[in-house]
Amino acid sequence: MAEFLINSAGLPEWLAWTITAVVAAVLILNVIAGGALVFIWAERKIAARIQDRLGPTRTGGRFGWLQSLADGIKLLAKEDLMPEGADGMLFRLAPYVSFCASFCAFIALPFAFDFVGQRLNVGVFFVVAVLGLEVFGVILAGYASASKWSLFGAMREAAQVVSYEVPLGMCVVVPVMLAGSMDLVTIAEKQAGWFTNWYLFHDPFTFVIFWVYVTCAVASVNRAPFDLAEAESELVAGFHTEYSGLRWSYFFMAEYGSMFLVSALAAVLFMGGWNGPIPVAKLLGLSAGTGDTAGYFVRLLGMANLLGKATLGVLVMMWVRWTLPRLRIDQVMTTCLKYCTPLAAAMFAGVMVWQLALPGGIVRGLSRPAGEVREGWLEGPGGKAASRPAADAAQKVAEVAR
Amino acid sequence: MSGILATFGAVTLPLAALNWHSFFFVLFAAVACACAIAVVLADNVVRMALYLVLSLGATAGLFFLAGAEFVGAMQLMIYVGGTLVLLVFGVMLTAQAPFVSIKTTTGDRVLAGVVGAALLAVLLQSAFSVPAWRQPAAGTVAAPAATPVGMALLGVRVDEPAAGSPQGAVRSGYLLPFEIVSVHLLVVLVGAAYLARAKKRKTPRAIEVAASVEPPASVAEHAAVGRGAGRATSVLSGGRS
Amino acid sequence: MSGGLLGQVAAVPLFASLLTEPVSVAHYLVVGAILFAAGIVCMAVKRNALGVLMGIELVLNGANVNFVAFASPYLQGEGARGLGIDGQVIALFVILLAAAEAAVALAITLNFYNNHATVDIDRADDLKG
Numbered sequence: 209m210a211e212f213l214i215n216s217a218g219l220p221e222w223l224a225w226t227i228t229a230v231v232a233a234v235l236i237l238n239v240i241a242g243g244a245l246v247f248i249w250a251e252r253k254i255a256a257r258i259q260d261r262l263g264p265t266r267t268g269g270r271f272g273w274l275q276s277l278a279d280g281i282k283l284l285a286k287e288d289l290m291p292e293g294a295d296g297m298l299f300r301l302a303p304y305v306s307f308c309a310s311f312c313a314f315i316a317l318p319f320a321f322d323f324v325g326q327r328l329n330v331g332v333f334f335v336v337a338v339l340g341l342e343v344f345g346v347i348l349a350g351y352a353s354a355s356k357w358s359l360f361g362a363m364r365e366a367a368q369v370v371s372y373e374v375p376l377g378m379c380v381v382v383p384v385m386l387a388g389s390m391d392l393v394t395i396a397e398k399q400a401g402w403f404t405n406w407y408l409f410h411d412p413f414t415f416v417i418f419w420v421y422v423t424c425a426v427a428s429v430n431r432a433p434f435d436l437a438e439a440e441s442e443l444v445a446g447f448h449t450e451y452s453g454l455r456w457s458y459f460f461m462a463e464y465g466s467m468f469l470v471s472a473l474a475a476v477l478f479m480g481g482w483n484g485p486i487p488v489a490k491l492l493g494l495s496a497g498t499g500d501t502a503g504y505f506v507r508l509l510g511m512a513n514l515l516g517k518a519t520l521g522v523l524v525m526m527w528v529r530w531t532l533p534r535l536r537i538d539q540v541m542t543t544c545l546k547y548c549t550p551l552a553a554a555m556f557a558g559v560m561v562w563q564l565a566l567p568g569g570i571v572r573g574l575s576r577p578a579g580e581v582r583e584g585w586l587e588g589p590g591g592k593a594a595s596r597p598a599a600d601a602a603q604k605v606a607e608v609a610r
Numbered sequence: 611m612s613g614i615l616a617t618f619g620a621v622t623l624p625l626a627a628l629n630w631h632s633f634f635f636v637l638f639a640a641v642a643c644a645c646a647i648a649v650v651l652a653d654n655v656v657r658m659a660l661y662l663v664l665s666l667g668a669t670a671g672l673f674f675l676a677g678a679e680f681v682g683a684m685q686l687m688i689y690v691g692g693t694l695v696l697l698v699f700g701v702m703l704t705a706q707a708p709f710v711s712i713k714t715t716t717g718d719r720v721l722a723g724v725v726g727a728a729l730l731a732v733l734l735q736s737a738f739s740v741p742a743w744r745q746p747a748a749g750t751v752a753a754p755a756a757t758p759v760g761m762a763l764l765g766v767r768v769d770e771p772a773a774g775s776p777q778g779a780v781r782s783g784y785l786l787p788f789e790i791v792s793v794h795l796l797v798v799l800v801g802a803a804y805l806a807r808a809k810k811r812k813t814p815r816a817i818e819v820a821a822s823v824e825p826p827a828s829v830a831e832h833a834a835v836g837r838g839a840g841r842a843t844s845v846l847s848g849g850r851s
Numbered sequence: 852m853s854g855g856l857l858g859q860v861a862a863v864p865l866f867a868s869l870l871t872e873p874v875s876v877a878h879y880l881v882v883g884a885i886l887f888a889a890g891i892v893c894m895a896v897k898r899n900a901l902g903v904l905m906g907i908e909l910v911l912n913g914a915n916v917n918f919v920a921f922a923s924p925y926l927q928g929e930g931a932r933g934l935g936i937d938g939q940v941i942a943l944f945v946i947l948l949a950a951a952e953a954a955v956a957l958a959i960t961l962n963f964y965n966n967h968a969t970v971d972i973d974r975a976d977d978l979k980g
Contacts, residue, residue, distance in 0.1 A: 225630065298660065330756050333683035340691030344663055347698050351656050359702065366699045370692060377687075390680075390756055631925075635874045639882045646889035646909055655899050662905050665886070669912055672882065673942075675874075676923035681942045685915075688946050693908070693953045700957045701901050704970045712898040712971055719896055726892035733884035743876040759943070762936050784940050791947055798951040805958035 232325050236314045244464040248276040251526050258530040286453035293354035294450065302352060303451070303458035306345025310465035313338040317472055318393045320482045320510035331392035332380055335473055336373075339428070339466055343369040346430075346437060346447045349459070353450040361446030364537055365430065365437035371544045372427045378552035379421035382414060382559050383407050383477040396481025403485035408478040413558035418478045420552050422524075425470035427544065429463065432529035436537050464522075471521025472514060479517055482510030635675055641668035653713065659698045666690050680756035763788045879920030887913030900960045900970045904953060911949045918942040 249264070252275065256263025268274025290299055316331040318324035328334050343365055350362020386407055387395040399405050407414050427434040438446030448459050475481060489506045535543070645665035652658045666689050673682035738744065761767070765785030890909030897903050922938025964970050 295654070295656070298656065301660075328679060328683075330679045330683040333680075333687055337683055337687035337691055340687065340695075341663075341667070343691075343695055344660075344698070347695070347702070348656075348660060351702060363699070363702055366695055366702070370695050370699070373687075373691065632872060632874050635878060639878070642882060643885045643889075646886050649905055649909065650889050650893045650896060655901055658897075658902060658905055662908065665909070666912055669882075669886070669916060672879070672916060673919050675925075676879065676919050677925045678919045678923060678939050678942070681915075681919055681939050681946070684943060684946055688950050689908075689912075693950045696953060696957055697901060697904060697908075700960055703961060704901070704964050714896050714898055722892045722895035725895065726888045729891055730884055730888035733887060734881060737877050737880035737884055743880065758936050759939050762940050763943075767936070787944065791944060795947065795951055798954055802954040802958040805955070806961050 236311065236325060239314065240311060240461060240465040240468070243468050244461045245276045245280070247464050247467070247522055247526075248279070248460075249273055250523065251529075254523070254526045255530045258527075280457065283453055283457045288453040288455065289450070291354050291450050295352040295354070298348045298352035299450075300455070302345045302349035303455040303462070304345075305348060306342050306462040307458045307465070309338055309341035309345065310462040310469065312341075313466070313469050316392060317469065318396060318476065318481065319514055320507040321393075321397075323507060323511055324393060327391065327393055330390045332384055332390045332395070332473075332477070335392070335469070336376065336380055339469060340369065340373055342462060342466055345459070345462065349451065350437075350447040353447075355450050357443045357445070357449045358447050361437040361439075361443050361449070365447060367537075368430075368434065368436060368540055368544075369428060371541060372424050372548070375420060375544060375548035375552040376424040376428055378549070378556050379417050379424060380473075380477065382417050382556060385559065386410060386414070386563065392476050392481075396476050396483065399480040400483045401487055401490075403480065405483075406478060406480045411559065411562045413555045413562060414478070417552060417555040417559070418474070420548055420555065421474060421478070423543070424548055424552075425474060426525055426528065427540065429466045429470055431463075431467065431525050433532040433535050434540055435529075435534065436540055439534060441534070467522050467525055468518055471525070472518035474521055475514055475517035482507075482514045484509070484513045631675060635672065638668045638671035638675065641665070642672065655701050656698075659694065659701055662697075663690060663694050666694065680759050874925075876920050876923075879916055879923075883913045883916035883920070885913075886910075886916060889913075898971050898973055900956075900963065900972045900975075903972060904956050904960070907956075908949060908953070911945055915942045915945050918945070 249272070253263045253271070255261075264272025264275035266272060267278045290296065313335045315325040316328045316334045318327070318331075346365045347362045350358040350360075350365070353359075383395055384390050387398045389395060389398075399407060403409065408418050409415065430437050436446075438448065440446070443449070448456055451459065489509055642665050645661040645668065648661040649658050649665065652661060666685065670682045670685040670690065673679075673685055758767075762783040763785070765783040765788075767783050886909050890906045890911075890913060893906030893909055894903050895906075897906060918938045918941050920938075922935060922942070960970060963975060967974060
């Protein structure tokens, strides 16, 4: 786009780049804000159905689909309260810290072949790391509110998030190991083709570790049954007890933003990203590499795929929320440290052994040949020549291992 | 008036020649330094933690700008997301009114300030002393991937093969330090868990009370899981145990 | 007023050159030096044990900035060979060891807090004869 603006519209370079960056930022912001509107409505309807109610029915027609917008307007008009003993600066800052962390993680998330804010070669770790920063907003809110309920909520959140980062990191490393890259775009590209190429179906270990990832992801974004930070049955509303109005809605948007993000990350890491279960575009003879209308159509199709998968993930989280009862804090910790972490470690080792023995994947006929996956992996910046000794050494290591 | 116009002119003119790399460097560097100084000046320990988070986050941005993306992501993940959350956790466990801000005497401040300024002067002098370091970059270089770093940690140097030997002899990497660090981390994990464990201090009186009052099932179970975790656990569980 | 404006005008070219010139290693070294000095002062000034710990983190971070700067291919002048990958790997080790150090220091602090009901390190004088 920047090239287009410079070449066709004749804008100066700095202005073109700025406009490009702003457009990308606004698009991502719309994904979060628009997503939150839709998901809040969906959550109300789903919760109602699960509890045998109707949910919103009046605002905006038969299905109440304008309900979240009406809620938003109400929140805008609401009085913004701050408790007397609160630490003003931190209290005001906390919601934005949460929201910014959630927003920044979207930068490295690829929506389609080249629909990505900034392609990073350590994309996976960037997303997980930035998502982990969201906890700071919660901790600051809990401390600054000068309320014991908020503080308890924040303490629980801190303990929970730090603990769950360990198994989450292990789960995330598995697709990285299979793809030989930490770039989210590359990881998704490696899973192109039929759905048997998805890492979810790569081998039994990846299938198990996907569910470990789901558990840890739900816990790390603080959703029920792991929402101890805002356990309303014991802590009033947890860390956002004292928040109201617009600031509260920022917390809410951050929560829905990160729910969508971990779902999209699961889609990219385990379910082929923008590659659908059936390679429709490829069967039609279209390719994403071309810059013409066909390529654009392929990308839109890919984006629809990814958004669909991510939405599916969010809906599953809602289903879980309204089905399972909340755990106690010690049960949350036990789940993480006694079950998720050892399971993730064992599956990680299993995938390693599998990769050594059967590198091709579970369905040999439908997936790519073994050699192709690792091609170019050992190339350093020096290119082929420099990588020779390294490749030899790696081969020796592999022989010793056999 | 003309002065203001000149200022505006000087600001707007170089905008076209703006080096975005330098622009973001200045942005991140300013945040990192300002927040580092704010850590020193702040009295409230929670605010210090916030400034430290901002400072280290901006430093991660500097790492990204320097092409060390893996180090930057690790800084965000381990340092900011792990270590500092732990630190804030510690702050909250000990954040009772008298300890949130412990004042330092003015004499100490002045003395430390003088020492710090002297140190800074020496460091800055040495930073500018080597001409090669002040030479700006020669242009764009191929972006380094994270792969060489990972291979170096595995003991294989992809980036620079040993001179004079085309095959076989590879310059040794960092496999041994890597293993040492991993064992070290394990030892630290065990050690920290042992240290932080609150000693059971049961006086005869406390045992009597515990024996006479039958605790409800959930509390007993909770006590069994977090046995003797003391203060930390009781805060976590909302003071139920 | 004119003095202020003059100062502004004099400062603008320096700032502008900072924004238009490519960044060199020395730029990073300055940032590292400031972080390092701030960390040292923080360690000396704070009486809260956790404040001292934050100072240590700043110092380690300042050192890390230098390692990464010397390792970076973007910042080296022509013909200069930096640390290459070594710098990045050392920075990684520093980050890991800082995490370990923080865990132990935090455990010690909590133990101290449990025994003395304070985190003021001036009160940690049990070993004074």
